[in-house]
Amino acid sequence: MTISDPHAFLRSLYQTAVDAVSAEKCLPAFLPPPPKGRTIVIGAGKGAAAMAKVVEQHWRGNADQLTGLVVTRYGHGATCKKIEVIEAAHPVPDAAGQQAAARILQMVQGLTADDLVLCLISGGGSSLLALPAANITLEQKQAINKALLKSGASIGEMNCVRKHLSAIKGGRLGLACAPAQVVTLLISDVPGDEAGVIASGPTLPDPTTCEQSLAILRKYAITIPANIEQHLLSGAGETPKPDNPIFQQHQHHIIATAQHALDAAASAARAAGINAYILSDGIEGEARDIGMMHAALAKQIANKDQPFSKPCVILSGGETTVTVRGKGRGGRNAEFLLSLVKTLDGHPGIYALACDTDGIDGSEDNAGAICTPDTIQRAQGLGLRPAVLLDDNDGYGFFSALGDLIVSGPTLTNVNDFRAMLIL
Structure with missing residues (x-):
């Protein structure tokens, strides 16, 4: 596999992570x-x-x-x-x-x-x-x-x-x-x-x-x-x-543990010729806040090669939380990713995946979702406004409309959230 297909590359890292903790x-x-x-x-x-x-x-x-x-x-x-x-x-x-x-x-x-x-x-x-x-x-x-x-x-x-x-x-x-x-x-x-x-x-x-x-x-x-x-x-x-x-x-x-999953994904990325860095296996906090933090890090790498040089993969795990205020559908990984999309605002060269390793994001039927540099442009073409859907806790609705949900089915293991950002 080559990084000419970032979507498939990130999906493969997720599968590698899940397999490692079976x-x-x-x-x-x-x-x-x-x-x-x-x-x-x-x-x-x-x-x-x-x-x-x-x-x-x-x-x-x-x-x-x-x-x-x-x-x-x-x-x-x-x-x-x-x-x-x-x-x-x-x-x-x-x-x-x-x-x-x-x-x-x-x-x-x-x-x-x-x-x-x-x-x-x-x-x-x-x-x-x-x-x-x-x-x-x-x-x-x-x-x-x-x-x-x-x-x-x-x-x-x-x-x-x-x-x-x-x-x-x-x-x-x-x-x-x-x-x-x-x-x-x-x-x-x-x-x-x-x-x-x-x-x-x-x-x-x-x-x-x-x-x-x-x-x-x-x-x-x-x-x-x-x-x-x-x-x-x-x-x-x-x-x-x-x-x-x-x-x-x-x-x-x-x-x-989550560390086992992240280590396996990092090894797979390095085997493909991409430097991989693990932020933490235990990140907690509001999913939307963690999304903003990851977006800021990704832009710093993309713009200034700090603290890591691109191309690279940034990995993290843990369990974020969602304080539910809206009426939308969406687990914490979809919420994280929607916040990331909103903050990146179409920044070039940044791709991300966020999934639960059990194959179910919250109580929905998807493991999580994926975003690409053109996610926000495609969303605008459908009349979707990330800020509005984020306020409604409707990450599922956003990524479902774009066809960017990841549906793996139950994986029969569970070390919680898996996040991977690819910066090219």
Whole structure:
């Protein structure tokens, strides 16, 4: 492939990044040895079914001793023989996720020290493993989840709240597995790769508190029912902490991260003769602000060869947020890219792609989108005004009209946002 086709080049970098963090590539090396007793495989996340399938394909123990259940997003399933796969809703939980979580919690009861619980966790697990605390309804959790998604709260803040309203997250599932051995394998979708934040850490101890959870809800002016306020104020929702001795013998391994994806894309670009630079694997903030920052950097390179000389590729990852004020369609990658387009204003020689590595940008059917130097000119020809659509949070509508959405379908992994800018 040559850079005479920048569109195809950027698409190839995205595919390389996704392939580098697939369960097939990353999981087998981390499989633990078979135990004396049973092996129960549990898990949740957009990559959970693919991870379960890889476990079955590479398991070295007695297959008759292997059972389990994992829950994944609708459309993200995989065919397994021993491990049951249930699909449920994301990003707002539903009854299917609640029922799956209850079954998983029941499945790990009554185990012995000779048994192994292999827990497969990836991004999206917080919504998919939905089991509200005893005095909280699913409808209440759904309402709070929706409000958090629109508020602009970070993934760490959202998961702090989720842990303290749950009967299974924030280490509670880990406690329930005792006295079995517990090995948790994680595909990280969170900036900083903090294991306990990924899918709200169902098997890992939690250092955050009910007080912090309540402060987050107040920070974003999210109204909560009296029973939930009392749940947090009383400490009834407190999670097990890192000093709990049950966790001392547990193991966890982060098997794939955004850094892995970015490194693979950078290597592919260099192999094609293009210098590649990674800004960060953990960029957070409002998607439109991050778009403006990336645009400013791209123009500095294009105009002044600073801080890097063109031609080059600039890569970044992390998880941006969108504070929803409009009524348009669009995930955070489409919002980022629309802000970039608006700021670049047709600057020559700059191409960009922004996609979610799970293949779904927010709750839409696209992974993200791509822009080229003539994007804004083509948009004007269709009567599209980037500033207006950005105000309406309608990045999806903008790039759909131009035919520039990237639709990959579910990738069955998830290390969050992938952004690539090509400056020629």
